Amino acid sequence: MSAEPDTEAVAAGLRRRLADQLEEGGRLRSHEWRSAVEAAPRHVFVPRFYRETDAPGVTTWEPVTQETVGREEWLRLVYTDATWVTQFDGRDIDWADPKPISNAVPTSSSTLPSLVVRMLEDLDAHEGMKVLEIGTGTGYSTALMCHRLGSESVTSVETDEGVARRARAALAGSGHTPHLLVGDGRAGCPGDAPYDRLIATCGFRSIPPAWLEQVLPGGVVLTTLRGWMRSLGLVRLTVSGEGASGWFSADDPSFMIARQQDAPESLGTVPGPDDGTRRKATYGPEVLTTSGPAFMAQLAAPQARFFSLPVDGGQAGTFVLDSTTGSFAVLTVTDSGRQVRQGGPYRLWDAVESAVATWEEYGSPNRAVFGVTVSRNEQTVWLGNPNGPQWPLPS
Numbered sequence: 001m002s003a004e005p006d007t008e009a010v011a012a013g014l015r016r017r018l019a020d021q022l023e024e025g026g027r028l029r030s031h032e033w034r035s036a037v038e039a040a041p042r043h044v045f046v047p048r049f050y051r052e053t054d055a056p057g058v059t060t061w062e063p064v065t066q067e068t069v070g071r072e073e074w075l076r077l078v079y080t081d082a083t084w085v086t087q088f089d090g091r092d093i094d095w096a097d098p099k100p101i102s103n104a105v106p107t108s109s110s111t112l113p114s115l116v117v118r119m120l121e122d123l124d125a126h127e128g129m130k131v132l133e134i135g136t137g138t139g140y141s142t143a144l145m146c147h148r149l150g151s152e153s154v155t156s157v158e159t160d161e162g163v164a165r166r167a168r169a170a171l172a173g174s175g176h177t178p179h180l181l182v183g184d185g186r187a188g189c190p191g192d193a194p195y196d197r198l199i200a201t202c203g204f205r206s207i208p209p210a211w212l213e214q215v216l217p218g219g220v221v222l223t224t225l226r227g228w229m230r231s232l233g234l235v236r237l238t239v240s241g242e243g244a245s246g247w248f249s250a251d252d253p254s255f256m257i258a259r260q261q262d263a264p265e266s267l268g269t270v271p272g273p274d275d276g277t278r279r280k281a282t283y284g285p286e287v288l289t290t291s292g293p294a295f296m297a298q299l300a301a302p303q304a305r306f307f308s309l310p311v312d313g314g315q316a317g318t319f320v321l322d323s324t325t326g327s328f329a330v331l332t333v334t335d336s337g338r339q340v341r342q343g344g345p346y347r348l349w350d351a352v353e354s355a356v357a358t359w360e361e362y363g364s365p366n367r368a369v370f371g372v373t374v375s376r377n378e379q380t381v382w383l384g385n386p387n388g389p390q391w392p393l394p395s
């Protein structure tokens with residue numbers, strides 16, 4: 001962890017510059033969190049990382065270390081407002097001989113500082129409060145919280161043992177000793193409860209019930225919700241005696257899904273050309289990839305995933321499959337219009353079209369008019385108010 005004094009001086013300057021940028025962008029709003037950004041040595045938490053290349057074709061990442069790009073460029077990159085990937089497919093990287101990586105899924109990273117800081121500001125945590133973090137990752141966000149609240153007030157859970165070990169060393173190297181736990185963050189950490197605040201930097205399909213038992217009434221849970229097709233966004237819930245409720249934020253930040261909740265490997269069985277019943281479709285496959293409608297599609301079909309394949313006669317079709325129930329929808333767009341062929345126990349495309357139509361009836365609003373209510377028995381996302389149109393989250 002030791003670095004030449006020169007590195008420390010350059011890094012301190014870069015941290016001030018990063019803090020200026022985050023302030024100008026409106027993400028950093030208080031002097032307490034500014035002081036944390038100026039203090040936390042991100043280069044200790046991401047000494048080596050991967051960045052996406054702009055090469056055309058399949059997404060490829062290249063290694064960035066002092067050796068591969070030189071110390072000056074490495075430090076400059078560390079302190080830019082970017083997400084740096086530190087692990088793929090749950091496997092540690094061989095840093096003795098790092099190679100470019102493609103066809104892989106990032107499984108750990110140091111999140112975009114502007115997103116981390118904005119979440120910390122939204123968390124509204126003050127001196128004397130206890131915070132539970134889910135997804136320690138590199139430990140950088142943990143360090144920011146330790147600086148602001150004191151190590152004794154911070155507990156952080158990481159599911160990956162190697163990731164947690166490196167975070168522990170980096171935190172100790174920068175003088176912080178929070179309680180770090182290796183485990184599934186869905187269980188929280190009952191031993192340190194109750195907490196005033198809970199912040200998750202990986203996405204969950206619904207709110208884990210244990211969190212509500214461990215956060216005090218009046219406390220805040222800040223997490224992203226996500227599905228298998230896309231992220232639903234960031235929610236800020238206030239815990240009550242009965243459960244929790246709150247609103248989505250207007251923008252669309254996305255985190256990697258919790259490891260235990262990743263989609264099943266198999267996409268399901270591709271239906272045959274004569275399976276299902278056909279009808280004209282009101283909406284086509286574009287709703288799956290356009291921000292607002294895609295959010296509605298994710299709510300309406302929480303178990304589904306989609307992909308394109310040639311169908312009858314070689315023309316492209318979009319397959320929407322729910323491997324858990326065997327329900328399917330196949331969408332095609334021809335000169336005569338949009339068509340859907342559906343089958344299985346659940347009419348997937350009927351549900352998607354109904355949700356998108358509701359969203360349009362309400363004026364195609366952004367995410368900020370949606371909220372979440374969590375009770376002991378169910379969790380729902382609603383539009384406008386808790387009695388408005390609603391969609392259950394998977395339990």
Ligand SMILES: C[S@@+](CC[C@H](N)C(=O)[O-])C[C@H]1O[C@@H](n2cnc3c(N)ncnc32)[C@H](O)[C@@H]1O
Binds near residue numbers: 158
């Ligand atoms: C985006 S990274 C965290 C970024 C981190 N806060 C930072 O500043 O470096 C998400 C982390 O969540 C971890 N994770 C995934 N599922 C988890 C779970 N169920 N419980 C705890 N950690 C989990 C991943 O291993 C990964 O390290």
